[in-house]
Amino acid sequence: MKGQEGFQKLSAVVLSVLFISSFQGAHGQVELIPVGPTLVNALGGSNVTLAVSFSGARDPVVTWFKGNQPVVTWIINSNSPADIANDSSNVLRIENNGSLTFKDVPKRFTGIYTVEFTKSGLGMVSATFTLNIFERIQNVTLSTQPAFAQEGAERFTLQYSMLQGVVEQQTWRFNGKELQNGTRYMIKGSSLVIFGPKRTDKGSYSVLLENPFSSVTTLINVTVLYGPDEPIVEPLSVQPFYEAGDSLLFLCRAEGFPQPTIEWVFGGRTVSDFHQGVLNLTNVQTNQGGVYTCSVFNELTEKKLEKNITLNIYERPLGNPLCSVTSVNNTDLQYQCRWAGGTPQARLSFPALSNTSSGAGTFSLTVTASNNFEKTLICLASHPLEQNTCNVTASGPIHFLPIVKTTIDADGKIVVTIHCVSEASPQAVVSWSRGDEALLDGLAYQISSDTTQLKIRSYNISIFLLTPNFTCTCRNPLGSQRKQVQLLGPSISDSSLFPNQDGTIITLTWEVPPTSIVTEHKAFAGVLASLMMYSFMGGGLFCAIVGNILLVVSTATDYWMQYRLSGSFAHQGLWRYCMSGKCYMQTDSIAYWNATRAFMILSAMTCFAGIIAGILSFAHFSAFERFNRSFAAGIMFFVSTLFVLLAMAIYTGVTVNFLGKRFGDWRFSWSYILGWVALLMTFFAGIFYMCAYRMHECRRVAGPR
Numbered sequence: 001m002k003g004q005e006g007f008q009k010l011s012a013v014v015l016s017v018l019f020i021s022s023f024q025g026a027h028g029q030v031e032l033i034p035v036g037p038t039l040v041n042a043l044g045g046s047n048v049t050l051a052v053s054f055s056g057a058r059d060p061v062v063t064w065f066k067g068n069q070p071v072v073t074w075i076i077n078s079n080s081p082a083d084i085a086n087d088s089s090n091v092l093r094i095e096n097n098g099s100l101t102f103k104d105v106p107k108r109f110t111g112i113y114t115v116e117f118t119k120s121g122l123g124m125v126s127a128t129f130t131l132n133i134f135e136r137i138q139n140v141t142l143s144t145q146p147a148f149a150q151e152g153a154e155r156f157t158l159q160y161s162m163l164q165g166v167v168e169q170q171t172w173r174f175n176g177k178e179l180q181n182g183t184r185y186m187i188k189g190s191s192l193v194i195f196g197p198k199r200t201d202k203g204s205y206s207v208l209l210e211n212p213f214s215s216v217t218t219l220i221n222v223t224v225l226y227g228p229d230e231p232i233v234e235p236l237s238v239q240p241f242y243e244a245g246d247s248l249l250f251l252c253r254a255e256g257f258p259q260p261t262i263e264w265v266f267g268g269r270t271v272s273d274f275h276q277g278v279l280n281l282t283n284v285q286t287n288q289g290g291v292y293t294c295s296v297f298n299e300l301t302e303k304k305l306e307k308n309i310t311l312n313i314y315e316r317p318l319g320n321p322l323c324s325v326t327s328v329n330n331t332d333l334q335y336q337c338r339w340a341g342g343t344p345q346a347r348l349s350f351p352a353l354s355n356t357s358s359g360a361g362t363f364s365l366t367v368t369a370s371n372n373f374e375k376t377l378i379c380l381a382s383h384p385l386e387q388n389t390c391n392v393t394a395s396g397p398i399h400f401l402p403i404v405k406t407t408i409d410a411d412g413k414i415v416v417t418i419h420c421v422s423e424a425s426p427q428a429v430v431s432w433s434r435g436d437e438a439l440l441d442g443l444a445y446q447i448s449s450d451t452t453q454l455k456i457r458s459y460n461i462s463i464f465l466l467t468p469n470f471t472c473t474c475r476n477p478l479g480s481q482r483k484q485v486q487l488l489g490p491s492i493s494d495s496s497l498f499p500n501q502d503g504t505i506i507t508l509t510w511e512v513p514p515t516s517i518v519t520e521h522k523a524f525a526g527v528l529a530s531l532m533m534y535s536f537m538g539g540g541l542f543c544a545i546v547g548n549i550l551l552v553v554s555t556a557t558d559y560w561m562q563y564r565l566s567g568s569f570a571h572q573g574l575w576r577y578c579m580s581g582k583c584y585m586q587t588d589s590i591a592y593w594n595a596t597r598a599f600m601i602l603s604a605m606t607c608f609a610g611i612i613a614g615i616l617s618f619a620h621f622s623a624f625e626r627f628n629r630s631f632a633a634g635i636m637f638f639v640s641t642l643f644v645l646l647a648m649a650i651y652t653g654v655t656v657n658f659l660g661k662r663f664g665d666w667r668f669s670w671s672y673i674l675g676w677v678a679l680l681m682t683f684f685a686g687i688f689y690m691c692a693y694r695m696h697e698c699r700r701v702a703g704p705r
Contacts, residue, residue: 030057032117032125035099039130041212042105049101050113050129057119062098065114072100107133107166134211137165142207142220149197150301151226156197160190160207160218168211175203199226199257227256228296231307241312241384244286244343250279252294254305265293286343289313314384317342321381323392327426327476328366333394336364337379346383353377369394369477396479397422402472404485409457418454420472422481428474435468533695534618537630540688541614544607544637547681551604551644554674555597558583561655563666573671574600592654599647600675603640607682610636614689630693637686644679648672 035051042048074082149156262277318341345361403419430451432439558573570579613633
């Protein structure tokens with residue numbers, strides 16, 4: 001305001017000088033000079049003057065225009081008031097020299113003002129002023145449309161607003177760098193438009209608003225929503241296959257803001273819910289192989305992308321491949337290779353037979369038999385996890401010797417079995433004939449399912465000896481072998497005698513011809529019966545010894561019964577009772593105790609006598625019949641069983657009906673249980689010895705026949 005007043009004083013001095021000069025000089029053309037700048041900036045509400053000076057005329061007519069509209073008209077030095085527009089009368093005032101003064105100038109008076117000085121006969125002169133009325137800039141805010149910038153959108157707009165103020169100049173900056181109109185940015189009015197926003201447009205935006213009287217800078221942080229980008233799976237290269245039992249770890253990640261949610265999907269189900277983007281598979285199995293999808297989703301951009309990886313889970317086949325060769329119609333050879341299990345199944349082939357044929361899991365190839373195939377062929381077994389081979393050799397039947405066995409069946413018939421087996425691959429098929437007659441499976445001749453055995457049954461041995469020779473022929477596609485079998489009567493081809501060093505034992509050995517029919521089988525049956533008989537005796541002796549030990553332990557120990565007495569546990573046997581860690585003798589003479597003791601002692605003594613008799617039954621004494629001792633031992637063991645049964649029955653009955661009611665909280669203990677176990681052992685000992693006795697009696701009775 002002080003500068004404005006000084007300017008007005010200066011203008012008055014200049015006008016006075018010019019007025020005096022013009023008054024003294026000769027009359028000529030009107031001259032008009034603006035005093036000061038023609039561009040005037042003023043603060044709203046202040047006083048401002050558009051100053052001019054003129055010369056060359058007296059009392060010209062002064063007219064001020066705002067644009068094309070006259071606002072003030074006056075004649076210099078006239079006593080008449082100036083003609084001022086009605087809506088401006090309280091603001092505008094014309095000075096004596098024709099200058100125009102604005103009082104408390106409002107913002108609406110901004111514009112272009114033109115002043116004209118007119119004098120009849122001298123013409124008209126004019127000057128133009130530009131008046132800008134400003135307000136101080138206050139309360140500037142920045143807003144965005146839409147709220148968030150999104151990568152790939154058409155545009156994103158930042159706009160400022162303010163409570164008051166007139167902006168003369170605005171400057172937009174991004175992270176401190178000034179922005180200019182171009183292909184990416186457009187500054188228009190109060191807005192900054194970003195075309196095709198990118199993620200790199202994220203940052204701090206500011207606008208600087210200026211006028212001659214104030215300047216304000218306002219900031220706003222802009223976030224750009226983007227993504228998700230194409231998912232990336234690590235490790236980047238997925239192996240062609242994995243082995244069952246492996247542990248696999250994959251990480252899926254994708255860029256985006258906000259951070260996209262990531263999940264793995266397999267078979268329509270989410271498989272990773274513990275760590276976002278992590279696929280952790282431990283001890284994988286073949287059923288876990290397939291397509292796994294990494295799905296990434298941005299909730300704000302509503303964009304979803306997926307990436308698939310294929311996991312092949314393989315499992316090794318079981319064991320090793322197996323090769324075989326079989327006969328087809330006894331004319332062709334079928335080579336077979338098999339490798340069970342595995343995922344996928346192993347690829348199998350016989351390169352020596354065919355370069356084009358192969359199979360999975362099981363592969364067979366049929367060829368016409370010839371001598372060229374009597375060699376080893378290799379099967380190549382190929383699996384992604386393992387390479388393996390097997391081989392097979394086809395061969396014709398080799399020389400063999402028939403085996404003849406003779407037995408007696410349950411009906412007493414003589415059964416002659418002829419066994420013909422020749423090593424061959426594939427296995428040879430055996431055909432049977434008698435003389436020139438082929439034999440078929442039936443009642444008289446029975447041929448096994450694998451054709452290697454022929455059975456002949458008859459009561460009369462002469463039937464076998466008078467029958468023509470039997471012939472067995474072993475045949476496969478690579479050849480055949482034939483053997484004749486002539487059955488012979490009982491005979492010995494060679495024999496020998498071997499005495500021991502002391503000369504007390506002589507060993508006789510003999511050989512029987514392979515095709516001889518041996519009908520004397522009693523020696524073998526006798527040996528078998530003796531072995532069984534001694535087995536029974538040994539088992540009986542073992543049971544008796546164990547039973548006798550159990551009888552002694554049961555009788556001597558103090559744990560027949562346990563019970564609670566005066567709050568503590570006590571136990572008692574046949575001889576003592578114990579309580580509180582101390583044992584006392586049974587001094588009372590009670591009948592059932594005495595009876596139990598007596599029977600247990602008698603049982604142990606009887607069992608011991610039976611053991612002595614049982615041991616003696618193995619020895620040879622001329623004074624006694626050996627197996628009578630077996631009978632005696634069995635009887636003693638049964639008597640021992642009876643004694644222990646009486647003892648256990650008496651003790652059980654009295655305890656349950658008398659002592660049990662007396663003590664209340666009681667139970668039988670292990671000494672009592674051992675008594676029952678001893679009863680079982682002595683009983684089975686008697687059974688075994690009686691069986692041994694009966695077997696001897698049967699042999700003795702049948703011996704003379």
